[in-house]
Amino acid sequence: MELSLLGCSPGVSRPFTMIVNFIAVLLLIQPSLPLGSGSMTRHFKWEVGYVFRSPDCVENLVMAINGQFPGPTIRAKAGETLHVELTNKLYTEGVVIHWHGIRQFGTPWADGTASISQCAINPGETFVYRFKVDKAGTYFYHGHYGMQRAAGLYGSLIVDVAEGEKEPFDYDGEFSLLLSDWWHKSVHEQEVGLSSVPFRWIGEPQSLLINGRGQYNCSLASGSAVASSNATTTGRGGPCRFLGHEECAPQILGVLPNRTYRLRLASAASLSSLNFAVTSHRLVVVEADGNYVQPFAVDDLDIYSGESYSVLLTTDQDPAANYFISAGVRGRQPNTTQALAILNYKPNPPFRPPPSPPPVTPRWDDYSRSRRFSLKVHALAGRSPKPPRKSDRQIILLNTQNTVHGLVKWSINNISLALPTTPYLASIKYQLKHAFDRAPPPERFPENYNITRPPPNPNSTVGSQVYRLRLNSTVDVVLQNANAMKGNVSEIHSWHLHGHDFWVLGYGEGRFTAAKDEGHFNLEDPPLKNTVVVYPYGWTAVRFAADNPGAWAFHCHVEPHLHMGMGVVFAEGVHRVRGIPREAIACGLTAGMKKAAAEDDAGN
Amino acid sequence: MELSLLGCSPGVSRPFTMIVNFIAVLLLIQPSLPLGSGSMTRHFKWEVGYVFRSPDCVENLVMAINGQFPGPTIRAKAGETLHVELTNKLYTEGVVIHWHGIRQFGTPWADGTASISQCAINPGETFVYRFKVDKAGTYFYHGHYGMQRAAGLYGSLIVDVAEGEKEPFDYDGEFSLLLSDWWHKSVHEQEVGLSSVPFRWIGEPQSLLINGRGQYNCSLASGSAVASSNATTTGRGGPCRFLGHEECAPQILGVLPNRTYRLRLASAASLSSLNFAVTSHRLVVVEADGNYVQPFAVDDLDIYSGESYSVLLTTDQDPAANYFISAGVRGRQPNTTQALAILNYKPNPPFRPPPSPPPVTPRWDDYSRSRRFSLKVHALAGRSPKPPRKSDRQIILLNTQNTVHGLVKWSINNISLALPTTPYLASIKYQLKHAFDRAPPPERFPENYNITRPPPNPNSTVGSQVYRLRLNSTVDVVLQNANAMKGNVSEIHSWHLHGHDFWVLGYGEGRFTAAKDEGHFNLEDPPLKNTVVVYPYGWTAVRFAADNPGAWAFHCHVEPHLHMGMGVVFAEGVHRVRGIPREAIACGLTAGMKKAAAEDDAGN
Structure with missing residues (x-):
């Protein structure tokens, strides 16, 4: 039984040695x-x-x-x-x-x-x-x-942490687990489909990957003693048979009993919202998006595309067994087998099938559960700055779906972002007039807009406008989710801000109303993050200091959504930027401006 | 029978009307x-x-x-x-x-x-x-x-021809037929495979196309009365059933009886050498690569990638029938069904299956036959300049296959062309020192090189050298084919010169020897062309006037061969070039030079 994953009988030592060598040499996540x-x-x-x-x-x-x-x-x-x-x-x-x-x-x-x-x-x-x-x-x-x-x-x-500094928690070892999703059709085909009339959606991923490893045609879990009842748990093929050297062999995390490990999780997923869990082990969340959080223990955690977390895991379970590590789909009706890795209590053979089935991913559309998790995340006292009590400006961004000339688009306040050929940083710095739409984009959406219904005006515009922010001002952004083109559908989005962290002041359901909702903003211990989820039909409010001269994307981190225009651009203090390398601007309208740029820098 | 291609019974007028409309509106080759x-x-x-x-x-x-x-x-x-x-x-x-x-x-x-x-x-x-x-x-x-x-x-x-000018032949109508081959795997995958260790060849094409139309899963020919004995004639599926609007419906050439039509053929094929024929019709060749040739009649003609021909076809056959137009593979062991189009004698229904089977493509490796065709092509007297009697320089280019760091490459005189990031035209014009290898590339290959054997030195070098030609000098180039990496294999190549036509002075078998072979050069009526074939284990000699200031590729027009380095670069009189647009040089080392370039032009 124990070597069934290896496709050979117990006691055959050569494959085992190969596996051990392989783990030592290749896995690089000891x-x-x-x-x-x-x-x-x-x-x-x-x-x-x-x-x-x-x-x-x-x-x-x-x-x-x-x-x-x-x-x-x-x-x-x-x-x-x-x-x-x-x-x-x-x-x-x-x-x-x-x-x-x-x-x-x-x-x-x-x-x-x-x-x-x-x-x-x-x-x-x-x-x-x-x-x-x-x-x-x-x-x-x-x-x-x-x-x-x-x-x-x-x-x-x-x-x-810098030499001499200390993390605010202890651990004996660590592993990085980069989560992602994977399609068999090329991104070129995906891109063209998303920009076709009729629209061709990319579909759900064929596989989920942990550190670039997944199993499409076989199941690691079907080798475990107890079959899971969760439909997304079992793969489409029979049990996997790995020798260990395969590119798709699962990640093995070799641990010693009764130690504490830091698992560094990050989601590079193109589409999927993921839920991460380890059979029988509690996870203590200590970091989110590069900022310390008040530690809290969970059985599983949701991780949206663009987010990262550190969790502490203590190897306090039966050391005779291995355990499944799992990432499964939430937030969309799943059609993809969960990704699995193996927590290998040494000296058990690394590929010994865990006796317990993999964790069951919570129901995909149990958003109350998702919200409860989001609300558990608080800044660790004393380790990060508190937000200013007030903001200088509030920008409300309606997340809608529209069509533009028959193409399906995502729009923000009815504008679908089309990136220009000249980089904003250079075209703003050198005050080029025709590099992008100069009109300020809208900061609100109509009072009478019904977020629970498909957009009454299905025709959006495509634009390249920029939100110009006053340098060192405090900016609030409220992401307002709404119904998509189809009735009774509001999708989940995870928004990522470049160049800044923001404080997550609050999440709410339905339409955001300043008078009603601002009073409930968390100004005491909001977590600092760079990526945040906005739930279906809900809103999310963030605050940040516009203190970083440059031009910065703020966009849905779901890759096809961004391709379909779901983002905006912020810019602040660009006149203060010095030293843009020539190589960075050899395209578009700035291609001929390199000399001018260098002179401008020298002259200022 | 007559509507079997349409998948509907005779007498149903609607599909027929659709077809007629379709032909009138869409085909654009009336x-x-x-x-x-x-x-x-x-x-x-x-x-x-x-x-x-x-x-x-x-x-x-x-x-x-x-x-x-x-x-x-x-x-x-x-x-x-x-x-x-x-x-x-x-x-x-x-x-x-x-x-x-x-x-x-x-x-x-x-x-x-x-x-x-x-x-x-x-x-x-x-x-x-x-x-x-x-x-x-x-x-x-x-x-x-x-x-x-x-x-x-x-x-x-x-x-x-310009207003008031006349072609040296008459015709009543014309059609353009652009021939190509087609793969189901993306060119990205093809490119990566060709540059992989181990090497992954692209394989033979899935289909041949005439004006972008072919049939992979069905056969037009299987509907004809007499099945062909040629293995490459019949498709893999059953008979095709087209309504006419399909993207892969065959090209229909609607003709009237007893007229003469000009067929303009050009091959954009990536890999395949093709043979073109029309059942029961003779073809009179009158033009090659944009130059008039002494008319000669053939039953079929070979057309290599990069070549173009005009042929005159007289509709002198039984007007009650339609006829197949065919392009099939030669020069490589074929694994691809011939492409078919239909010569439709009006008023026959366009899709009425031709009663006679498609032309049988001549044996792929009957190179004597191929050579005989090549030797039939002569310049039309009085319509193009004669070559200078002597050349100023002779460059001999050995076509070999090699490996470079385990990668399979094609090399010319043992150098496999790797294109630089800065365009030659600009880097030569502005005398940039580090844009490409400045050493002159070799003009000969070793005397003792045995072209009938795999290369003794399998290790080639990768380079970006340029053959600098004296402006207005006369240059001879001898393309010397040789054995590839595998024993007893010498592939066919079709070389295309940019910026010039050349006179094809001669073809020969075995190793070119100036003393023996130059005396047989055709200096009387050699055809002017821009693309020429070099046969397995043979040589081809061309002459051209280096009279066009610029930097010009001369390369095998087989797409994967060029990707694998099979080309050279000629440059002449680049100092005389004026007015390079800024947009043409916004990359590599010239990206920062646009202003300088403009000044340089003004100052000169």
């Missing part, structure tokens, strides 16, 4: 040693290119970095500088990489958002991302051009 | 009317983007222009200027378009070759191709970045 006293700058030389890979046991083109998928994990200490020399080895596609959660103070051109912070890097060319990681936490990086994140362009970015 | 007295400049506004299309009845992503595949046919008169405003509507890919056969005198930046004449056009950006079509003839255009031609980016370009 508890990490403390970092040595590294230099202040960490150098990386990366090449982005497609490779053939089988993330879920089905071969596909995957966008990789230095041949690795997911890309190499970056580990640094707070205060250090990262120097990533990125060469585009794709044949005809541009590329950029966004450092999700890193605020890029003083280096807004290194934010890695095509059309916003920089021009896409052309095939054959190299761009240097050089920026400081100023705050310890669990981050990740990913492509931010077209839907390249969904093609596999992502990896973990872990920032440890 | 005999063309004489052009009106157009302005000297013809304007086109094009957008390149992917669409879902079923070229061979199987749906796929296809690269289209203004939603059309193949792209719109351009028709102009000799001496006119084309002004094509090309906007890239792809999401992450650059694009360029090459005007195959147009010499671009004075406009080398409009040649549409990424990394050679210009930077790829970024997504969202627009580039204006403005150039003169100075010579009447049958041309086509296609993508020239990565393998985008194979993604479907091509269309016909027909240049009529």
Whole structure:
């Protein structure tokens, strides 16, 4: 029984040795040693290119970095500088990489958002991302051009506390688990379908992945003693038979009994809202999006695309068994098998099937349960700044679905974002008149708009407007969800802000009303985050200090939603930005302006 | 019987009307009317983007222009200027378009070759191709970045004689037939496979297309009275059942009896060498690659990728029947059904199955037959310049296969072409030192090289060298074919020269020897062409006047071979080039040089 996953009988030592070697050499997620006293700058030389890979046991083109998928994990200490020399080895596609959660103070051109912070890097060319990681936490990086994140362009970015600093919790070891979802059809096909008349939705993912590993045609769980009753638990094929070296063999987390481990979770999912759990183990949440939170214990946690969490797990269960680690779909009617990894109590054989079935993912549409989890997240007292008591400006963003010339779009206050060819950072800095729509976008939506009904005006406009924010002002944004084009449908969205963290002041159901709802804002211990969920037919209010000169995307982190226009652009203090590298602006209207730009910088 | 292709019984008039309408409205290849007295400049506004299309009845992503595949046919008169405003509507890919056969005198930046004449056009950006079509003839255009031609980016370009001029032959009507081959796997996957270790060959095409139409899952021919004995004739499915509106319905050429039609053939094939024939009809060849040839009659003709021909067909057969038009594979062991179209003698129903089977494609490896056809092509006396009696320089280019770091490559004199990021035209013009390898590439290969054996040195080098030619000198190039990596294999190649026509002085078998072979060069009536075949283990000699300031690709027109490095670059008189548009050089080392470039032009 114990080796059924290996496809060979117990007592055969060679495959077992292979597995152990494999785990030691390849998995690279053994508890990490403390970092040595590294230099202040960490150098990386990366090449982005497609490779053939089988993330879920089905071969596909995957966008990789230095041949690795997911890309190499970056580990640094707070205060250090990262120097990533990125060469585009794709044949005809541009590329950029966004450092999700890193605020890029003083280096807004290194934010890695095509059309916003920089021009896409052309095939054959190299761009240097050089920026400081100023705050310890669990981050990740990913492509931010077209839907390249969904093609596999992502990896973990872990920032440890600075030398001499201490985390506000203890643990004996740690693991990073980067969660994602995976399609068998190419992102090119996905993109074209989303922009076709008639509309072609990408559908639910074929697989969910943990550190780039999933199983499409077989089930790890069907080997466990007790079959789960959850429909999404069992795979479509029979039991998986792995030798361990397979690209889609599950991630093994080797632990010792009676220790505490930090699991660093991040979701690079294109579409899926996920629920994470480990059979029989409680999880103590201690960090969210690179900020400490008041610790609280749960059996499972929801993680939306763009979010990250650290949870502490204590190995206090029967050490003779292994246990399933699971990520399953919530927030959309699931049609995808849960992703599984194995918590391997040493010295048990790593692939010994856990005797208990995988955790059952909570019902996908139990949003009350989801809200209860969101409301448990509070800032850890004394470890992060409190929000200003008042804001200088309140922007309300209606999340609607519309059609534009027959194309299905997502719109914000009835404008669907179409990115310009010239990056905003440069076109604002150099005051180009025709690079984007100069009219200020709306800050409200009509009083009589009924958020519980499909949009009365199905015709949206496409635009590239910018919300210009006064530097160092305090801005409130209320994300107002509403009914989509189809009756009785309101989708879940997870909004990510570049260049800033925000305080999550509150969540509510129905339409936001300042008079009624502002009084309930949490101004005492709201969590600082960079990504936040807005529930169906609900609203979410956030506050942030517009203290980072640059142009910054604020958008739904669901990849197809962003492709369909679900985002806005904020800009503040761009006149103060100095030193935009020439390479960042070699496109659009700024292509001919490099000299001017350099002179402008010198002259100011 | 007569409506079996329609899948409905005779006498049902509605489908028939639909078909007639369809033919009238959509096919766009009815005999063309004489052009009106157009302005000297013809304007086109094009957008390149992917669409879902079923070229061979199987749906796929296809690269289209203004939603059309193949792209719109351009028709102009000799001496006119084309002004094509090309906007890239792809999401992450650059694009360029090459005007195959147009010499671009004075406009080398409009040649549409990424990394050679210009930077790829970024997504969202627009580039204006403005150039003169100075010579009447049958041309086509296609993508020239990565393998985008194979993604479907091509269309016909027909240049009529100037007002008042006359062709040296008469005809009553004409049709353009653009031939190509088609794969179901994406060009991205093809590109990555070709650059993988282990090597993954693209395989034979799934279908051959005539004007973008083929049939993968059914056979037009199986409806004909006499089944063909040729294995490549019959499709894999049963008889095709078309109503006529299908994207993969065959091209119908509606003709009247006892007339003469000009068929303009061009091959945009990625891989396949093709043989073209029409059942029971002789073809009189009158034009090759935009140059008149001494008319000669054949039953079929070979057409290699990059070539074009005009043939005259007289409708002198039984007018009660329709006839098959066929394009089948030669030069490689075929694994692809021949493409079929229908020569429809009016007023027969267009889809009435031809009673005679399609032409049988000649044996793929009967190269003696192929050579005999090549040797029939002679310039038409008095209609094109004769070659200079002597050349100033002779460059011999050995066509070999090698490996470079385990990758399979094609090499020329042991150098596999790797295109630089900065376009040659600009980096030569502005004398950039580090844009490409400055060492002159070899003009010969070792005396003791045995072309009948696999390369003794399997390790090639990758390079970006340029053959610098003296302006207005006469250059001979001898293409020397050889054995590939595998024993007893020498592949067929078709070499295309940009910016020039060349005289085809001769073909030979075995190793070229100046002393022996030069005496047999045809200096009396060699055809002027822009593309020429080199047969397995043979050589082909061409001569051209280096009279066109610019940087010009000379390469195997087989798309995967070029991707694998099978090409060289010629440059002549680049210092004389004036007016390179800023948009053409916004990449690589010239991205920051636009101002300098403009000044340089002004100062000179």
